[in-house]
Amino acid sequence: MREDKKTSLKINFIMNVILTMSSFIFPLVTFPYVSRVLMPAGMGKISFATACITYFSMFAQMGIPTYGIRACAKVRDDKEKLSKTVQEIMVINLIMCIVVYNVFFACLAAIPRIRQDKTLFLIMGTMIAFNAIGVEWLYKALEKYSYITIRSVVFKFIALLLMFGFVHTREDYVVYGGIVIFASSASNILNFINLKKYIIIRPLKNYNFKQHIGMILIFFAMSVATTVYTNLDTVMLGFMKTDTDVGYYNAAVKIKTILVSVVTSLGTVLLPRASYYVEQDNLGGFYRIAKKALNFIFVIAIPIIIYFILFAEEGICFLSGKAYTGAVIPMKIIMPTVLFIGITNVLGIQMMVPLGKEKQVLYSEIAGAVVDFVLNIIFIPRYGAAGAAMGTLTAEIVVCIWQMAAMRRELDNLFMSIKYWLLIIATAISGVVSIQVRTAEAGVFISLFLSAGCYFIMYAVILLLGKEKLVVEVFGQIREQIIRSRVLK
Numbered sequence: 001m002r003e004d005k006k007t008s009l010k011i012n013f014i015m016n017v018i019l020t021m022s023s024f025i026f027p028l029v030t031f032p033y034v035s036r037v038l039m040p041a042g043m044g045k046i047s048f049a050t051a052c053i054t055y056f057s058m059f060a061q062m063g064i065p066t067y068g069i070r071a072c073a074k075v076r077d078d079k080e081k082l083s084k085t086v087q088e089i090m091v092i093n094l095i096m097c098i099v100v101y102n103v104f105f106a107c108l109a110a111i112p113r114i115r116q117d118k119t120l121f122l123i124m125g126t127m128i129a130f131n132a133i134g135v136e137w138l139y140k141a142l143e144k145y146s147y148i149t150i151r152s153v154v155f156k157f158i159a160l161l162l163m164f165g166f167v168h169t170r171e172d173y174v175v176y177g178g179i180v181i182f183a184s185s186a187s188n189i190l191n192f193i194n195l196k197k198y199i200i201i202r203p204l205k206n207y208n209f210k211q212h213i214g215m216i217l218i219f220f221a222m223s224v225a226t227t228v229y230t231n232l233d234t235v236m237l238g239f240m241k242t243d244t245d246v247g248y249y250n251a252a253v254k255i256k257t258i259l260v261s262v263v264t265s266l267g268t269v270l271l272p273r274a275s276y277y278v279e280q281d282n283l284g285g286f287y288r289i290a291k292k293a294l295n296f297i298f299v300i301a302i303p304i305i306i307y308f309i310l311f312a313e314e315g316i317c318f319l320s321g322k323a324y325t326g327a328v329i330p331m332k333i334i335m336p337t338v339l340f341i342g343i344t345n346v347l348g349i350q351m352m353v354p355l356g357k358e359k360q361v362l363y364s365e366i367a368g369a370v371v372d373f374v375l376n377i378i379f380i381p382r383y384g385a386a387g388a389a390m391g392t393l394t395a396e397i398v399v400c401i402w403q404m405a406a407m408r409r410e411l412d413n414l415f416m417s418i419k420y421w422l423l424i425i426a427t428a429i430s431g432v433v434s435i436q437v438r439t440a441e442a443g444v445f446i447s448l449f450l451s452a453g454c455y456f457i458m459y460a461v462i463l464l465l466g467k468e469k470l471v472v473e474v475f476g477q478i479r480e481q482i483i484r485s486r487v488l489k
Helices: 009-061 064-074 079-110 118-124 126-134 136-141 145-166 170-197 210-240 243-263 270-279 283-310 312-319 322-334 337-352 358-383 385-406 408-415 420-436 444-465 469-488
Strands: none
Touching (some): 009 170, 009 243, 009 322, 064 079, 064 210, 126 170, 136 170, 145 170, 243 322, 283 312, 283 337, 283 408, 337 358
């Protein structure tokens, strides 16, 4: 791959880290304020509406968000082929949007649980159209992570100002729903305007829509399975329990989602590059980046899981307030999913998809969805939010085991370089030290600040002394940058 044509993977990673940081800094700033203003019931309404709209969006998008990255990455060096591919996929997407909106309005009129928050659902429903015109998959296929990052950060900052300016009472949950849509979808308008920079806008000849249908349906089936078991808990909680239960569960899931985005930050930039390596028959490069991504996930995920289990109560109280103590146990139960999601993100999306094993990814996610649905029926009526967390954890374990079985020939090579014993020792020592500095008298923030500082600094030092490859590499690069800056001075 020539460097004058291909964006540096390091630059992509750095930009994606910034994007990921904005993705969890934004909730860290907004969620403590909003959760205290709207309270569990208001946050439950937002979460329930978001989960329901996600299902409609899933059908409108089909499997295009993932398939589009792969299809465009393969032809990104040929502008005419790329333009034709983008136009074909967009037409399919827009047709599905029209169909889905008809079903959406029918449900809005017929289902009382949805109709009772009609205005909120109408506002949240605009996400379906924004996703269709946004063609985010094209920008990811072209590895335009600088553009994606800058654009995303700007709109999130604007949304932050809007939130503090207009969300002041419990009744403002509809306003907050609109701000959430703005933060996540407004950039799609900019994407649509900028399309002319990367593709030919005028109609082209000899369109071949049929070539995309088969793979889109496979990715759609994968999307259905994933969306079902990632949103099923919230939807079933909303129908089977109260908005307050949904609010508790959302508080736990919000923290988990932030942590998952940190753990999967490296994997997000790998799919276009992985697809390119496979297309160029460069399996050495393909397995090299996959191995590095898995090592990154274990090094980051294990300490995060243990810390947030140990300090679940402080984390919930800090982010959401004391009204959300019902979220503490669900959070402890759901935390291990951070590791399982990280592993399946690499094995499933970053490896199996480029290798053409989409059906195995689909089967794994169907298995997870079925397990989640059955366990939700059993546990939610009895345990509420904690029952939903049990279903999610078990579903993620099932998906991970299935995908590891499907990739068993590659597993030894991929996982052998990870120093499990060192990670366990470092986590155990760091956990003991952090518990010793826990101080309730000083307040939640001080307790979290001191404990997190001790925990993660101790963890990094032990890994550095144990010569963990990834940590040594990161510290080496930091040291080089410091030396260079001194030389330049």
